[in-house]
Amino acid sequence: MNKIKSIDLYFDFIETLLEDYNNYDYIVFNLSILYFRKEALKIGFKDNLLTRLKNLANRVNVFIPSFTFLEHKEKVFDILHTNPTLGWLNDQFFKEYQDSFKSPYIARSPSCIHSFIVIGPEARQIVDSISPFYSFGELSVWNYFYKNRGFWCEIGTEPKNSFSIIHDCEMSANVPYRENIEFNVHYIDTNHISKSGQYSYFARKKDISSYFNFNKITTLAAFQANNLLLEIDSNSYIHEYRTLHKLLVSQLEKEPKFFCLD
Amino acid sequence: MNDKQKLLDFILHKSDLDSIEEIPLESSLLIEGILDSFGIIELVEFVESDWQITIDDAEFNIENFGSVNKILEFIDRKKQ
Numbered sequence: 057m058n059k060i061k062s063i064d065l066y067f068d069f070i071e072t073l074l075e076d077y078n079n080y081d082y083i084v085f086n087l088s089i090l091y092f093r094k095e096a097l098k099i100g101f102k103d104n105l106l107t108r109l110k111n112l113a114n115r116v117n118v119f120i121p122s123f124t125f126l127e128h129k130e131k132v133f134d135i136l137h138t139n140p141t142l143g144w145l146n147d148q149f150f151k152e153y154q155d156s157f158k159s160p161y162i163a164r165s166p167s168c169i170h171s172f173i174v175i176g177p178e179a180r181q182i183v184d185s186i187s188p189f190y191s192f193g194e195l196s197v198w199n200y201f202y203k204n205r206g207f208w209c210e211i212g213t214e215p216k217n218s219f220s221i222i223h224d225c226e227m228s229a230n231v232p233y234r235e236n237i238e239f240n241v242h243y244i245d246t247n248h249i250s251k252s253g254q255y256s257y258f259a260r261k262k263d264i265s266s267y268f269n270f271n272k273i274t275t276l277a278a279f280q281a282n283n284l285l286l287e288i289d290s291n292s293y294i295h296e297y298r299t300l301h302k303l304l305v306s307q308l309e310k311e312p313k314f315f316c317l318d
Numbered sequence: 319m320n321d322k323q324k325l326l327d328f329i330l331h332k333s334d335l336d337s338i339e340e341i342p343l344e345s346s347l348l349i350e351g352i353l354d355s356f357g358i359i360e361l362v363e364f365v366e367s368d369w370q371i372t373i374d375d376a377e378f379n380i381e382n383f384g385s386v387n388k389i390l391e392f393i394d395r396k397k398q
Contacts (some may be wrong), residue, residue, distance in 0.1 A: 089359070092358055
């Protein structure tokens with residue numbers, strides 16, 4: 057039996073959450089259209105989704121993944137023209153950014169791998185503090201997430217498509233199966249000025265065949281959600297970011313290969 | 319019209335491609351940019367209605383819908 061999934065249910069919950077927990081700076085929002093199936097084909101679904109996300113951005117900074125995964129490609133990241141490769145929702149906000157990039161209320165974080173569209177009261181200010189040459193660590197967007205108060209929200213996404221937070225935790229725990237690598241990147245900003253630099257990335261070692269154990273990630277995430285916030289359904293979670301980060305790092309420090317399959 | 323032809327006709331109609339030969343059989347229609355998320359959902363609805371099968375949420379995954387060939391194998395299994 058397939059459940060009816062109403063997009064309004066999720067947004068109502070998020071808005072209630074933000075009312076209950078004051079002084080939150082941001083929410084990272086990740087949603088799979090596929091999860092909604094028949095509901096997504098109804099007239100008004102697209103407009104409602106975009107409207108409710110924008111309404112959310114009136115009160116908190118909303119981060120929409122705009123990842124490009126250029127590490128295997130040409131390694132030129134043009135912030136206004138390098139398309140995200142994640143799907144419809146991400147494309148919509150990228151187009152919006154292209155149309156309104158001069159506005160202080162929408163911006164794109166500069167990273168040739170983990171870029172985000174930020175909409176909200178402090179969008180430009182947040183992005184200005186992020187370096188285009190670090191995937192993780194102090195000058196990356198992940199540091200903003202850790203230093204500020206916010207939620208990581210996944211609606212209907214599969215863990216393997218959504219838990220990029222795990223890589224930042226792996227770097228914090230300095231896991232043995234990843235290492236810092238550097239490669240040359242050409243970054244082109246909104247003024248069409250190009251800067252070249254070494255992009256630092258905490259990458260999986262070439263001789264390691266192991267990969268995420270997604271079941272363990274889901275179980276750990278569900279444990280977290282059940283105990284501190286709420287599990288909306290079996291594929292959707294909202295975590296307080298810093299708490300989730302600490303939980304994952306602590307797990308990796310105890311058992312560095314916890315998420316590895318072999 | 320056989321299952322494969324029927325499926326490829328639908329995909330061609332929903333995509334920006336010019337011919338059936340351009341549709342990849344072994345890779346993801348989503349990742350290859352042949353269909354977007356809404357196109358994939360329409361494809362699932364099409365499979366349900368045209369082959370008169372019910373697809374549970376749990377079956378709507380990359381193992382069953384990760385490529386044209388996987389979809390055809392899935393339809394075969396569901397028909398049995």
